[in-house]
Amino acid sequence: MDYSYKLNFKVRDYECDIQGVVNNSVYQNYLEHTRHEYLLESGIDFADLAKKNINLVVVRAELDYKFPLRSGEKFWVGLNLHRPSKVRFEFSQDIYRDLDEKLILSAKITGTSINERGRPFIPDEIANLFSI
Amino acid sequence: MDYSYKLNFKVRDYECDIQGVVNNSVYQNYLEHTRHEYLLESGIDFADLAKKNINLVVVRAELDYKFPLRSGEKFWVGLNLHRPSKVRFEFSQDIYRDLDEKLILSAKITGTSINERGRPFIPDEIANLFSI
């Protein structure tokens, strides 16, 4: 599969739980960090927007856990972005283990951008993501 | 809505992020802790099973983020359990804010139980969950 953005990671021991594998919630950290790095490269700074009270928020997450990551394993997250409606953006994100390109997790994260009153508000930087 | 199990929580400041709200991944921690407490009350100890190489694993998570929790807010997680097939169990889990019973998050978590060879394996304790 082709991805418009890829980011490399390595499992850190504190991310693993009693079962000796990466805890389920930690994959959301990996996915979030990848989205933010992708946005940053596209000129959108999540932290800066938050300071201006423009908040990029996740409204829905679907995560299919295929195979667990273990201590020390290297992996990468691939990302594609779609825009199903004017105020929604949808990230397809997959995680693969470096060693054998095994699919670890497949996710669809739907988000929007809201202003300080909680209303959908798409700043130009984000609108421009899709004009390319 | 009726739930077969409820658990009370309070947001801790370290769970909140730059946006001043609970980070998206942390809700999975709340949901997991609620499932494990529910299972424990039903005689199933997640940690003990892990030691015996029987691992309860999540295969799919669907999370609808309705409204964010903030510093210090009290909330509760409601849980219902279904069994769509012999080897799958499905948790419906909703999070409500204490203050006004506002719906914060609605989730469906699908899991299974696997043995050390990664094969589906439903121990009696878990099978019995559904025989009541």
Next chain:
Amino acid sequence: MDYSYKLNFKVRDYECDIQGVVNNSVYQNYLEHTRHEYLLESGIDFADLAKKNINLVVVRAELDYKFPLRSGEKFWVGLNLHRPSKVRFEFSQDIYRDLDEKLILSAKITGTSINERGRPFIPDEIANLFSI
């Protein structure tokens, strides 16, 4: 030992790591949450202060790890507050397991309060903590 404030907790499975015990960093979460709850009861809201650009910050942490906590264990954190200088406050914090009152961790956390320019600044609410 006498404490001016105590808070009860229970270990959550996601807080445990590969070794099957609570990860070292998580104790700092427990300690921070206890400090913030103590401050809140004393009329000081950490999150509110942060919004006003008054930041309570830790400048030094000393943690003696005596014995590990495990999945599902109940414990409590005891806290005492001292003020070694006008602009410093020092929390003595100990963690005990409920079961047998075993000492789990003993910590000394030194903090200060700074304004948006990073200068020490002790708001009245905090100064008043010590006037009682």
Next chain:
Amino acid sequence: MDYSYKLNFKVRDYECDIQGVVNNSVYQNYLEHTRHEYLLESGIDFADLAKKNINLVVVRAELDYKFPLRSGEKFWVGLNLHRPSKVRFEFSQDIYRDLDEKLILSAKITGTSINERGRPFIPDEIANLFSI
């Protein structure tokens, strides 16, 4: 200062809290990951040892917080290892921001290695760390 090991990092947004800076507890994650990577390069696998019931444990942590890290900042952790006694090892670990080599945190982490009965036990791999 000279370090026998260095590791590069970048702050991830989920590691930052309400104050917009990296949460105090997260620095312990950075320090732990650096120690484990250092040990791994020296032939010592923390996760493997844990499986054999040999646990490397921290007995004391001293952390001096000098200056906070913020969203997106790159930094590195430098490490030196000393052996104050036969059964204790002591890591000096400092964190510096890439941008200007500003000292962010200075830590001393004292650890030991214990067997399944909780007794100090230094495996050959670890003893050998100091024989070079």
